[in-house]
Amino acid sequence: MVKLKSNDDKEFEVEEAAVIQSEMIKNMIEDGCATSVIPLPNIDSKTLIKVIEYLNKHINMGKAAETGEEDDLKEFDEQFVNMGWEELFDVIMAANYLNIHELMELCCQSAADRLKNKSVRAVREMLKITNDLTEEEEQEIINDAPWAFEGPEIDDTVN
Amino acid sequence: MENQIVAKIPTNISLELQQFSCLPDEIIIEILLRLPVKSLLKLRCVSKSLFFLLSSSQFMKSQINFCVKECKDVNFRLVVAVGKMCNIYSLGLKFGEVDFPLKHPFGSCKFLGSCNGLICLTPMSFKLMLWNPCTGKYKEFQDSYVQSVGSCYIRYGFGYDVVNDDFKVVKIFSFAIDEVKYENVVKIYSLRGDSWKIGEGFVSGYMNAQSGVFVNGFLHWEVSDCRGSGDCSEIMTLDLATETYGVMGFPNCEKGNVSWGLSVVGGNLVACCNYYPNRTDMWVMKEYGVEKSWTKLVSLLSPFGRMGYISPLFVSENGDEILVKLGTDISLYETRNASYKSLEIHSAGYRLQVQAITYIESLASPHVGDDW
Numbered sequence: 001m002v003k004l005k006s007n008d009d010k011e012f013e014v015e016e017a018a019v020i021q022s023e024m025i026k027n028m029i030e031d032g033c034a035t036s037v038i039p040l041p042n043i044d045s046k047t048l049i050k051v052i053e054y055l056n057k058h059i060n061m062g063k064a065a066e067t068g069e070e071d072d073l074k075e076f077d078e079q080f081v082n083m084g085w086e087e088l089f090d091v092i093m094a095a096n097y098l099n100i101h102e103l104m105e106l107c108c109q110s111a112a113d114r115l116k117n118k119s120v121r122a123v124r125e126m127l128k129i130t131n132d133l134t135e136e137e138e139q140e141i142i143n144d145a146p147w148a149f150e151g152p153e154i155d156d157t158v159n
Numbered sequence: 160m161e162n163q164i165v166a167k168i169p170t171n172i173s174l175e176l177q178q179f180s181c182l183p184d185e186i187i188i189e190i191l192l193r194l195p196v197k198s199l200l201k202l203r204c205v206s207k208s209l210f211f212l213l214s215s216s217q218f219m220k221s222q223i224n225f226c227v228k229e230c231k232d233v234n235f236r237l238v239v240a241v242g243k244m245c246n247i248y249s250l251g252l253k254f255g256e257v258d259f260p261l262k263h264p265f266g267s268c269k270f271l272g273s274c275n276g277l278i279c280l281t282p283m284s285f286k287l288m289l290w291n292p293c294t295g296k297y298k299e300f301q302d303s304y305v306q307s308v309g310s311c312y313i314r315y316g317f318g319y320d321v322v323n324d325d326f327k328v329v330k331i332f333s334f335a336i337d338e339v340k341y342e343n344v345v346k347i348y349s350l351r352g353d354s355w356k357i358g359e360g361f362v363s364g365y366m367n368a369q370s371g372v373f374v375n376g377f378l379h380w381e382v383s384d385c386r387g388s389g390d391c392s393e394i395m396t397l398d399l400a401t402e403t404y405g406v407m408g409f410p411n412c413e414k415g416n417v418s419w420g421l422s423v424v425g426g427n428l429v430a431c432c433n434y435y436p437n438r439t440d441m442w443v444m445k446e447y448g449v450e451k452s453w454t455k456l457v458s459l460l461s462p463f464g465r466m467g468y469i470s471p472l473f474v475s476e477n478g479d480e481i482l483v484k485l486g487t488d489i490s491l492y493e494t495r496n497a498s499y500k501s502l503e504i505h506s507a508g509y510r511l512q513v514q515a516i517t518y519i520e521s522l523a524s525p526h527v528g529d530d531w
Binding site: 046065085089090091092093096104111112113116117120124125127131132137142144145147149150156 | 177179186188189190193195197198200201202203204206207209294
């Protein structure tokens with residue numbers, strides 16, 4: 001077992017087989033730096049719980065194909081990324097810090113899928129981005145590639 | 160990299176939820192790279208910082224590398240030019256659906272090659288063009304010639320030199336020495352220098368295809384020492400970074416009346432062995448440069464029992480579907496039930512000259528130094 005400590009001083013025990021999906025912790029273990037508790041100053045307990053949930057589910061990923069659990073994992077992944085934007089960004093930051101490649105991939109793809117067909121207005125609202133372009137600048141960008149702003153798939157809803 | 164990220168996070172943010180605009184650039188880039196080009200063009204209009212990020216040449220390069228590496232079916236498009244009409248079709252999910260018709264900006268053109276999202280074509284005599292169909296950007300430049308007394312064959316090639324970060328067009332003028340040997344004069348256009356120069360020439364057999372095939376930094380042409388027989392064919396390679404030549408072998412084929420064709424699918428070199436009259440074996444080089452890695456992908460018969468040579472345009476990720484061109488037809492071959500589905504391209508029933516090429520959607524710019 002490996003002990004992880006979030007920045008709000010909560011400790012979590014994780015199986016080594018699960019936690020080594022994090023390249024960062026794997027390296028620490030290999031270098032013999034993981035004998036006591038590993039402090040994670042960038043990750044709060046709420047986010048860490050999500051990450052550990054993912055690590056535990058994806059333990060022995062390679063075996064999933066043999067045992068036919070691939071669909072199960074796929075379903076888990078779909079459910080897993082079903083979270084708000086802010087929470088998703090927290091998990092992305094944690095996955096990046098801990099260097100968990102698959103989790104990073106999953107969450108970034110989810111973020112991209114959510115943005116893909118959204119209108120400019122919807123993107124601004126969803127991501128809380130203030131528009132600092134002037135009307136002229138906006139028009140210039142649109143004129144550069146007008147077809148990118150047209151099409152039946154463009155979705156103006158915010159979610 | 161970790162240190163950088165740590166440094167960017169204020170210490171008190173951990174208990175608050177994260178905002179998009181607070182994310183470090185490298186994370187924002189990781190997300191944006193997974194978006195199709197159309198979405199990226201649209202997102203430039205969201206804010207100044209997204210505009211500058213998405214317009215930077217650094218992002219452009221990352222985006223090209225990412226989509227070329229991922230090689231997903233949904234990112235591929237097929238351009239078909241029939242006479243003066245030019246349409247772009249989706250591959251992958253919505254196969255065969257017209258993605259967008261183009262008001263043909265070029266008249267009748269000829270495609271010479273496709274690489275990293277740019278297509279090289281000749282829109283008219285004496286001119287060449289690099290075109291990104293996805294962003295609509297294009298650049299026209301003068302074709303190059305040599306002064307000569309005798310007649311010659313012209314061959315082209317188009318690819319990317321990763322060492323010098325430069326797109327290059329190669330033009331080969333083949334002068335017959337005797338029945339089977341040709342002296343080749345080579346000219347190379349560099350997009351970065353926007354100029355032609357004379358490259359090193361070489362002597363070879365007859366170069367079969369009009370256009371070279373770009374894979375892994377090299378251009379490839381099939382070359383035959385005895386015209387009309389595949390027995391003595393080999394692959395001539397040109398390393399675009401060092402501009403040096405090499406030779407590779409084709410896979411072993413059955414004896415007989417064969418001819419070879421080259422193509423690229425999924426970043427791998429593909430060799431098609433056409434057996435007279437109507438069978439084609441498709442081989443893929445699984446590990447670039449390793450002749451032992453030639454693996455037979457599929458053996459197919461021409462549709463409708465027609466004679467002619469098949470050239471592959473695209474193979475789906477799972478290998479189940481192969482898009483092929485046969486004469487003026489473009490068909491999708493399904494390996495599972497060995498059937499063909501024809502793409503409706505001849506609207507008026509005319510069998511006009513058909514030009515077809517596939518490309519991957521990217522932000523690649525045909526203008527150097529221009530941030531897309």
